[in-house]
Amino acid sequence: MTEIPVGKDLLDPNDRAAAALRARLAERGVWMLNLMSGAGAGKTTLLVRTLERLKRRFRVGAVAGDLETSRDAERLATAGVPVAQINTHGACHLEADQVERALREIGGFDLEAVVVENVGNLVCPAEFDVGETERAMILSVAEGHDKPAKYPLMFTESRALLLNKIDLLPHVDFDEEAALRDVRALNPSVEVFRTSARTGEGMEAWYRWVEDRILARRRGA
Ligand SMILES: Nc1nc2c(ncn2[C@@H]2O[C@H](COP(=O)(O)OP(=O)(O)O)[C@@H](O)[C@H]2O)c(=O)[nH]1
């Protein structure tokens, strides 16, 4: 079977909105992270800790995407930063125009960094540009080491991969070497962070990676 290469189609309304949003964020000096994962990998837990750290040095905010409820927005708000919730009512991903509206709600264009928690799904979010500066994803060790090979797009598209819930490694049959071999075959330059958003293990390196990027943007990158 012939595979048709997927290119950037600027006639697609979402791609156009995403490109415009990315340009606006660059102009305003805002760094925006699009954090993706399957449901339950630990996005909200990790972001609460990350926001608590970032707010000491930067003006930060967050956008939470979910099918229904404002539960994640409420959890993220415990970090003491402005948060907007997007409910997609059935859609399994966020789109750029929704994120742009959410940013306006929280004064996002006057912040230095915004983290977007995408809808929990290992497939759809990777197919939609939301105008982010950088994409990262979480794979938790509870999900199984076969996931990179089975759901390659998100692993291919992410600049950083957080291998989360490493506190559970003694209790699960996750083969880290096999998972990382598949990840590297898809995306040789991906930055990998081994984290436990529960215990805090490994989080310092992740904070540094994020902070370096926010500082680079401050300098005009
Ligand atoms: N053991 C362990 N549990 C975690 C970790 N991170 C998140 N969790 C738990 O995993 C569940 C889902 O986490 P949540 O942050 O809601 O994931 P999300 O759906 O990706 O936003 C919750 O019960 C969290 O307490 C971790 O590093 N280790």
Ligand SMILES: [Mg+2]
């Ligand atoms: Mg969540």
